[in-house]
Amino acid sequence: MKIKALPLKNGLKDFANTVSTIPARLGDVAKASDTLPLPTDSFQVNKVARALHPKEQPLTVTKVEDVTDDFKRYYLKSENGRTAYFRAGQYISITLKIGESLCTRAYSLASSPKEALKNEYCIAVKRAAGGFVSDYILDNVKEGDTLTSYAPEGTFVYEPLRDAKTVIGVAGGSGITPFLSLAKAIDERSENLNLILLYGARTEKDLAFKKELDSIAENNGSFKVVYVLSESKAKGFEHGFIGADLIKKYAPKGEYSVFACGPAAMYKFLKGEIEKLGLKKKYVRFEMQGTANGEAKSGETYKMTVINRGETSEFTCRGDETVLTALERAGVPVPVRCRSGECGFCRSKLVSGEVYIDESADYRRIADARFGYIHPCCSFPVSDITIKIN
Numbered sequence: 401m402k403i404k405a406l407p408l409k410n411g412l413k414d415f416a417n418t419v420s421t422i423p424a425r426l427g428d429v430a431k432a433s434d435t436l437p438l439p440t441d442s443f444q445v446n447k448v449a450r451a452l453h454p455k456e457q458p459l460t461v462t463k464v465e466d467v468t469d470d471f472k473r474y475y476l477k478s479e480n481g482r483t484a485y486f487r488a489g490q491y492i493s494i495t496l497k498i499g500e501s502l503c504t505r506a507y508s509l510a511s512s513p514k515e516a517l518k519n520e521y522c523i524a525v526k527r528a529a530g531g532f533v534s535d536y537i538l539d540n541v542k543e544g545d546t547l548t549s550y551a552p553e554g555t556f557v558y559e560p561l562r563d564a565k566t567v568i569g570v571a572g573g574s575g576i577t578p579f580l581s582l583a584k585a586i587d588e589r590s591e592n593l594n595l596i597l598l599y600g601a602r603t604e605k606d607l608a609f610k611k612e613l614d615s616i617a618e619n620n621g622s623f624k625v626v627y628v629l630s631e632s633k634a635k636g637f638e639h640g641f642i643g644a645d646l647i648k649k650y651a652p653k654g655e656y657s658v659f660a661c662g663p664a665a666m667y668k669f670l671k672g673e674i675e676k677l678g679l680k681k682k683y684v685r686f687e688m689q690g691t692a693n694g695e696a697k698s699g700e701t702y703k704m705t706v707i708n709r710g711e712t713s714e715f716t717c718r719g720d721e722t723v724l725t726a727l728e729r730a731g732v733p734v735p736v737r738c739r740s741g742e743c744g745f746c747r748s749k750l751v752s753g754e755v756y757i758d759e760s761a762d763y764r765r766i767a768d769a770r771f772g773y774i775h776p777c778c779s780f781p782v783s784d785i786t787i788k789i790n
């Protein structure tokens with residue numbers, strides 16, 4: 401098709417006409433009142449937006465349930481009468497004051513989106529080696545307690561326009577929770593995809609939610625679950641680690657997406673295995689739990705100078721802890737959500753010094769990386785540092 405160029409004469413005329421309106425428009429702006437004709441709260445659209453996406457949600461624990469020896473499920477309801485809606489695979493961030501530390505942790509929702517409409521969320525917490533917050537929750541949080549959470553967030557969700565119709569899910573440890581939510585969402589028809597879940601655990605007794613997963617798989621042809629045991633062999637279970645061969649064994653003939661969720665150690669191994677599959681980049685999605693710390697320097701301690709709203713304070717930061725962890729330990733409030741480098745909420749300026757950021761957790765914009773901004777949640781100090789937050 402040929403595109404006709406606009407005659408220069410007409411273009412200039414349009415430009416001159418537009419310029420001639422500027423004085424009148426500036427006059428209208430100068431005469432206009434500073435106060436809004438109606439308060440923004442009175443608009444229905446704002447009320448709906450706030451109900452669907454509240455900034456914070458006070459959540460009451462209604463029940464605590466043992467899932468395995470080291471895994472508990474927490475049922476939560478909103479004190480406002482309605483939990484915010486979410487997409488299966490998203491997480492909520494819970495803020496806790498533990499001693500002098502102010503900590504925020506992200507937990508994937510294990511319940512279904514429809515349950516949120518009935519004012520119910522579920523999260524599951526697994527005991528982890530050195531898990532300061534998870535241990536605190538498991539040992540202290542009980543029925544009737546109130547937790548403060550931010551609204552659901554996260555991009556570990558099925559996108560029909562981007563993803564293939566079949567998703568191979570790879571879950572390890574507490575990485576099972578977003579897949580439980582997705583399986584439920586398929587079952588209740590909030591999501592339309594085929595999910596083949598490869599769920600790895602050390603032994604059969606470490607498998608969480610097995611009854612629920614089996615029951616959904618029995619009743620719904622769009623969901624299948626395969627259990628993979630690394631430390632024991634049993635009939636009806638795969639044995640070993642989830643890698644390219646196992647994924648190929650269960651994958652459909654045509655295109656498929658791979659979603660993986662689990663600890664940082666699993667990610668290291670799986671990344672290479674998934675590369676062997678030769679999938680398009682858009683078909684691969686990771687949700688990592690914990691922070692990759694490949695070259696972090698354990699045993700070292702550094703001085704951390706923090707500039708916060710014009711005030712300067714000094715703390716120490718260990719080489720094997722993230723800058724965010726050190727800030728939280730010092731009780732410095734930092735905006736936080738994902739804790740995995742992805743959301744950008746904790747973005748801060750590294751004024752001086754050096755940090756290590758694992759390539760797998762470096763989601764910074766190119767300009768941010770170039771001009772010295774870091775995400776403290778996935779940055780480990782390798783020298784004394786000065787950072788400016790907020």
Ligand code: FES
Nearest residue numbers: 739741744746777
């Ligand atoms: S909390 Fe999301 S990038 Fe740091």
